[in-house]
């Protein structure tokens with residue numbers, strides 16, 4: 201890439217200026233900020249056309265929308281994707297840790313039912329996941345797409361072919377999770393019938409992915425309206441060759457189109473509109489890409505390097521099976537102790553709308569999250585569980601041994617390299633607010649009036 205050395209030299213010069221505090225108080229000019237962003241390789245996100253996913257054809261979108269909101273995909277027929285990724289809650293559930301099948305209600309009106317587990321991690325927002333640059337899904341990256349296009353997922357060889365994006369590969373998995381959608385042995389569905397999906401375990405496969413996907417496909421194709429929707433979306437595929445991968449493709453096409461929000465002031469600035477960012481937002485960006493060091497991880501057009509870092513997030517909640525009550529994050533997948541407590545850097549577009557924050561929702565305010573990111577060690581040591589619901593506050597693991605374990609694998613890149621003032625924090629927050637696409641603030645129009653199964657629309 202011929203422009204690279206010049207860009208890096210420019211970057212270094214600017215970083216020296218920023219670190220030297222030459223701009224303390226005032227913000228950089230639009231031109232200065234533009235040069236810094238260019239040096240960092242930050243570009244406006246493309247609208248929903250190549251190199252993002254091509255806009256889906258309407259039939260694929262309509263099928264995906266139905267599936268996203270239809271509790272028919274749950275073993276107990278009581279929870280849809282939308283329940284945890286709801287338009288009224290900025291494509292999340294508004295909770296630190298969510299509650300899956302066996303509970304009812306939406307967001308803060310979703311109450312814990314004794315005997316049903318909290319989901320171990322926070323339900324992330326789903327904005328702009330259709331961008332082609334995405335390669336890594338989930339906080340621990342358990343669904344990934346390699347440079348060769350191949351998928352690495354918990355299903356191994358059982359993953360069917362025909363998945364065209366990492367987002368589609370991801371959509372194969374929520375239905376297989378007992379706590380999220382599938383349910384547990386002994387559960388009855390909302391009609392009082394035995395939950396047979398919950399029984400499809402195979403000690404070798406853990407769970408029996410192929411059987412679960414086949415059973416769900418049969419369930420969908422027993423509903424005439426779905427037969428019509430699949431036929432319209434996949435006219436070249438005979439009904440007997442429809443598999444759950446087709447459902448996942450449609451869900452991904454829907455998510456990619458419905459949750460694409462790339463018209464933030466920051467994106468408008470990147471596209472050339474000097475006036476799109478206020479002085480204060482430019483100053484925040486200058487810190488973000490300079491002295492505060494945020495862009496070391498929140499890098500590139502998606503504001504994430506899609507890599508894993510331990511930034512000393514507090515540990516809370518039920519944790520992960522054999523590690524419980526802890527959650528080793530990426531280390532759980534790689535079995536590498538050095539990667540314990542590392543989680544994928546989240547993207548930050550629309551972040552002002554998507555509280556709570558971090559992989560377990562430890563922070564309920566954006567300022568809390570930002571202050572933690574500036575000084576992670578202090579953030580961990582002085583973490584206030586009082587911001588959580590009492591039930592979760594009683595499940596914060598802040599004993600000295602756990603804190604020591606977390607800090608022992610802290611990412612050397614974590615924390616701000618320069619001391620920041622309260623004004624700097626305020627500027628960073630104003631910059632983060634400038635990542636909000638105004639039209640993402642009200643997504644209520646996305647909620648369909650009904651779903652093909654006739655069940656209540658997910659999230660009601």
Ligand code: HEC
Nearest residue numbers: 280281284299300321322323324337338339370371374380
């Ligand atoms: C019970 C709540 C719940 C339900 C239901 C649910 N999800 Fe999620 N979703 C989560 C949680 C929690 C995570 C993060 C889990 C992790 O990273 O380990 C997640 C992660 C994701 C991600 C990854 C985003 C990223 O950037 O890593 C996508 C995409 C997603 N869900 C889509 C879906 C779809 C599609 C469905 C329905 C088929 C669905 N979810 C059902 C809670 C839920």
Ligand code: HEC
Nearest residue numbers: 492494497509513543544545546557558559569573613614
């Ligand atoms: C070492 C890499 C790294 C650096 C540097 C970094 N972050 Fe992060 N950031 C992460 C990771 C990883 C997470 C998620 C951690 C977790 O959940 O355990 C995160 C989470 C966040 C969140 C919460 C987002 C959400 O959706 O939950 C915000 C906001 C944030 N960072 C802002 C910043 C700001 C502002 C800076 C600079 C002061 C910064 N980060 C510096 C890696 C980094």
